[in-house]
Amino acid sequence: MSFTLTVNGVVHTVEADADTPLLWVLRDSLHLTGTKFGCGVGQCGACTVHIDGQPLRSCTLAVADAGDRKITTIEAVSGPEARAILAAWVAGDVPQCGYCQSGQIMSAVALLQEIPRPSDNDIDLAMNGNICRCGTYMRIRAAIKAASQEVRAGRA
Numbered sequence: 030m031s032f033t034l035t036v037n038g039v040v041h042t043v044e045a046d047a048d049t050p051l052l053w054v055l056r057d058s059l060h061l062t063g064t065k066f067g068c069g070v071g072q073c074g075a076c077t078v079h080i081d082g083q084p085l086r087s088c089t090l091a092v093a094d095a096g097d098r099k100i101t102t103i104e105a106v107s108g109p110e111a112r113a114i115l116a117a118w119v120a121g122d123v124p125q126c127g128y129c130q131s132g133q134i135m136s137a138v139a140l141l142q143e144i145p146r147p148s149d150n151d152i153d154l155a156m157n158g159n160i161c162r163c164g165t166y167m168r169i170r171a172a173i174k175a176a177s178q179e180v181r182a183g184r185a
Contacts, residue, residue, distance in 0.1 A: 032092050036061065037105035047093035052076045054092045055102060063103035063131045067160070074159030077132035078102050084139040084155075103131035110141040113176035113185035121172040125163035133159050137173050145181055147173065
């Protein structure tokens with residue numbers, strides 16, 4: 030079947046079975062490999078993308094269900110929250126192996142877009158389900174807090 034998707038602001042027509050996970054369409058058809066495969070059941074967060082601004086797991090969303098929704102991947106995440114998160118990730122030396130980082134970043138950006146001054150509980154809730162096998166959770170939390178301060182100060 031043929032599907033028309035808006036990914037990173039560009040309209041694409043792709044051929045895929047209706048039940049093909051969006052993750053595989055992004056990676057294999059559109060060659061956007063920043064979104065990672067982790068578990069395939071939506072529990073690790075490595076495949077997180079924004080769909081209409083909300084973080085969703087692309088491994089569990091069928092391409093047919095993506096419809097005409099706006100899809101943003103790590104390759105095109107933008108805005109002050111994204112700039113602040115990316116800068117804080119580097120400054121805080123957040124990643125170790127880096128495999129989960131695109132999903133972590135996508136969830137963190139969505140959090141700051143929704144809650145500019147997140148509490149520890151807000152961070153825990155927003156990042157729940159984003160697994161970091163290296164255990165850099167404390168650095169992730171610190172980076173989100175630093176990014177929040179930068180955005181609120183207008184420096185991002």
